[in-house]
Amino acid sequence: MNASKILQQLMKQASGSRSSGNSSGNSGNGIDVKGVIDGLSRQLGGGSSSANQGSRQGGGSSGFDMKSLLGGGAMGLLVGSKRGRSMGGKALKYGAIAGVGMLAWKAWQSSQEGKNGADASSAAQHASEGERVEALSGEYQERRSLELLQAMIMAARADGHIDEQEQALITEQIDALGADQEMHRWVEQQLNAPLDAQALAREADSPQAAREMYLISVAVTDEQNPMERAWLDQLASALNLSPDMAAELERQAQQAG
Template sequence: MNTRGLLDQLLKSGQDLLQNKAPAQSGQQGGVSSQLGSLLSGAGGGALAAGALGLLLGSKKGRKVGGQVLTYGGLAALGVLAYKAYGNWQRQQASAPRGEPQTVDRLPPAQVEQHSHGILRAIVAAAKADGHIDDRERQLIDGEIAKLTSDIELQGWLDRELAKPLDPAEVARAAQSEEMAAEMYLASLLMVDEENFMERAYLNELSRQLSLDAGLKAELESQAKTALQQLPA
């Protein structure tokens, strides 16, 4: 499955959503719109990615579509934020592992795909953390994802992820390294509304299941907070 390509498209669509404009396609700037319907009807992969991301983020929550997403260039940018957090933690903790953090922006392709799979699993789970993805919304998400990728295996996997009960322990089992766990938690932080009790409780349990060191968890939350503070009002 080409999880990396799909995840990168979803993450890169965030900046255009935040600026309330359709993504540029073939050198042409799309019309200004903040409505999910307009995003869904847009032409081209970028607009479709924006629509799918908006659905995953949950427009029904009353949040600005794409209000808490990465705006720094997709998957590599998530790795950069995780790398900063991990590096800060290493310097502060004598017991922390030494050596260069192997975050998703610094890995060979096969390992990037593995990390992407875990991150996408975390994003889908975070989107379900408030308990409100209904059957109609699932159908819309499935339809948008199908326009982004023809990979039947990946489409089926996403459909199963959306359908299964939310289980932080199951999500955490995808983490094959401490850096991967950090990326999954960071992506989840950027997806949820921490003022929502259910979503905050999910994050707390996810961090516990990921066995994140308290200092690393604090650094990841600091990086997420800094990223979100830089978003347009």
């Protein structure tokens, strides 16, 4: 699979969407879901194969231009299409997605401040915590990318409102990012798999991975929605995150915007 490529593309989309969102008239109103889906309907008129071909060729007339889709293409669909509303009046936390590894690490560092002997055991602590996703490579980066994509998809499904049509649109967009056949099948499986916080948590390969999985879940949920709040609480417990750590990760996500 090429999960690391897909995650990097999504992080870039999140970074670009955050920048464009800060300068557009869309501030505070979340994602224009109708605009995303209407744009896809128009631009996918040639069928999925031509759309994918067009996107790989840079967006010819027979394909679609990823940059033209409000909300960041796959990012907008993955999070926005299921709602039909803004995220409780809040914009999607693009900054938290774009900087997930750094922010999760920052949350851990904040938790260590003021602890006795923290400086003396710093090197050992760092080694046991695991690397940030941005610092990984090869099979380790691929594994972490799968963990984060799985966490993102499950969080996006937490309110139960992704229907078959929206699943198909999300799959189209993931394919447009360059997903290979194995990755395509994996995404479809995740869109239909039972929501299981314990099973998801077992995929975490380090404490840092657990923090990243929780933070990226926070980034794609509306914590004011009871179902999504319940999912975050289940996930924090399954990942063995303390209430203080979960709260710090949520604070980092909110500050990143």
